[in-house]
Amino acid sequence: MPEQPKQTDPATTDDPNVNPHLKSKKPRSKRRVGLWTYIISIIVALGVGIGGTYWVLGRAVTQQINSMQQTSSAMKKIQSVYATISDNYYEPVNSNKLANGAINGMVSSLGDKFSEYMDKSETESLNDTIDSSFSGIGAQVQKSGSYIQIISPIADTPAKKAGLKPKDIIKKVNGKSIAGKTLTQAVNLMRGKVGTTVSLEIERAGKTFTVNLKRAKIPVTTVDYKMVGGDKKIGYVTVSTFSTNTAKEFKTALKALDKKGAKKLIIDMRGNPGGLMTAALKMASMFVKNGKTIMQVQTRGAQAEKYVAGKKYDGGFKETKPTTVLIDGGSASAAEIFSAALNQSAGVKLVGSQSYGKGTVQTVSTFSDKTEMKITVAKWLTPNGSWINKKGLTPDVKAAEPDYASLTVISKPDNLKAGKVNDDIKTLQQYLKALGYFKDDANGYFGGSTTDAVKAYQKHAKIKDNGEVDKNTLTRLETELANKIGDNDNAYNAALKLMSK
Incomplete structure (x- = not known):
């Protein structure tokens, strides 16, 4: 059988691309261990089993022969184009550049943003970030x-x-x-x-x-926790990503909250971009009864393979407190796997807004020249068999952020001058309106009503009330608005109410 490329788990995307050289030599597979610690998404090691064979021998052989013939014809065409360009282009051609271009083109033709090719320099740059700060x-x-x-x-x-x-x-x-x-x-x-x-x-x-x-x-610690809810004794756990130590940190947090007397739990997966699948499996298994499904993985032409809760993942540690999970549009990949597992296999309610929707599995192949290729090879499914790709998880209790939580950043403070009209002034008016100082429609014109609103805010903030938006005034505005967003966390408040019953 041909050598299989390394297979990785469903991760949110952004990572490498790769280089399959136009040679007959097979790529050398190599399993990479660790978190894609980048400002990008994290790729995770997930052993995806090769599905069983369901064809009768004759059909399988026929299809293999047809596939070989089609591959041979395609390769001849590629080789012909390569030779024609190499021999006849009016300027000398770099053979590696030509080969990389062909590879990039093949991967790009898939139209899949999760499938990428990365040349040697890009691979080395990315690998510098693995398993390190x-x-x-x-x-x-x-x-x-x-x-x-x-x-x-x-x-x-x-x-x-x-x-x-x-x-x-x-x-x-x-x-x-x-x-x-x-x-x-x-x-x-x-x-x-x-x-x-x-x-x-x-x-x-x-x-x-x-x-x-x-x-x-970028912070390495991925789990934080505290007690909330007063005498309701609710443990609140936030998980920022799924990295190498996240499952261990998570278990430590749960034990610490137990010692503090927590009777219920709120687990916040909002803004969690995903990460190591192994961490998601371990963490979900802590809440799901042994033998129940955490997730499924389905490769082309094969039945879905189920991953079930058990000591293999949780080491025998189980959490049985009433729990709810917070999700939003930034909850992706491993965060969605964890949330879906608790929702569908442990009856835990999801609170917040629709999650991101990342439902595919990638493999990463490392070649002998240190280039890499990542391609999508499978779907991952929730415990009940749903594919959430591009859809996301729907919360049981919908609680979106207030409108002002999505306001843009003022890009050019110098635009905030009386008599001007621009989008930055419109954003300023929206800031002031959210804080209760501007009553008119935000139209982007810095007129008398805007000046009055700025003065009113400046008096409130106990700073020079001249109606001019200097750096100090803008910073105070932004800080107060951020605090208001935090104080009006609808999803958190809904989860707290749910757990306080």
């Missing part, structure tokens, strides 16, 4: 058309603090368009030393603005 902006991203889309900003990172949201489109990095660049190329532009600044042009809901982020070390 890294610096960046702290957002998981994926390819979206010609540009890059944010899946989810990671908690307590520059991207999250700057107000970036799931589905924001990154169009420029440091003033340069990233149209047409590979995911890895775009990500590398956003990486850099801790403390340095990167400028991103963001498109959100048809509007464009610029935000400057100071790169930081």
Whole structure:
């Protein structure tokens, strides 16, 4: 049988691409262990079993012969094009560049944003981040058309603090368009030393603005917890990603909350971009009875393979407290697997808004020249067999963020001048309206009513009330709005109410 490429778990996307050289030599498979610690999505090791054979021998042999004939014909055509260009193009051609272009074209033709090819330099750059701390902006991203889309900003990172949201489109990095660049190329532009600044042009809901982020070390700790709900004694656990140590951290958190007297649990998966499938399986198994399904994986032409809860994953540790899980549009991949498992196999209610919807499995093949290829090889299904790809999980209790939680960042504070008309002024008016200082419609014109609203806010903030929006006024506004968003966390409040019954 032909050598099988390394298989990985369903992860949110953005990672590598790869290089299958136009040679007869088979690619050398190599299992990579560890988290894709990048500002991108995390690829996870998941052993996907090769399905059983369901064809009669004659049919299988016939199909294999037909496949070989088709492959032979296709390869002859590729070789002919390669030779023609190499021998006849009017300028000398770099053979490696030509081969990489052909490979890239084949992978791109799949039309699958999760299937990518990465040349040697891109592979080395990405591998530098595996299993180590890294610096960046702290957002998981994926390819979206010609540009890059944010899946989810990671908690307590520059991207999250700057107000970036799931589905924001990154169009420029440091003033340069990233149209047409590979995911890895775009990500590398956003990486850099801790403390340095990167400028991103963001498109959100048809509007464009610029935000400057100071790169930081992305937090390694992925689980946080505390007691909430007063005498209701509710344990609140947040999980930012699924990394190598997340399951261990999660178990420690659950035990610590138990010692504190927690009687119920709220697990917050909002903004969690996913990660290691092994971590999701271990964590879900803690809540699901042994033998019940956590997830399913279905390869082409095969029956779905079930992954069931048991000591293999949870080590015999079980959590039986009443629980609810928070999800939103930034909950993806492994976060969705965990949430779906608890919902469908343990009767746990989901609260919040529709999750991201990442329901495919990728393999990563590493070749002898240190290039890589990642392609989608399977679907992952929820315990009841649903495929949530591009759909997401629907919460049992819907509780969306308030409208003002999605306001854009003011890109050019210098635009906030009396007498001007622009989108930044419209955003300023929306800030003031959300805080109760602006009563008119936000029209983008800095007139008398806007000046009065700014003055009223400045008096409230006990700063110079001249009606002019300086840096101090804007910073105070943004901080107060952020606090209001936190205080009016509809999903959290709904979960707290549900667990307080």
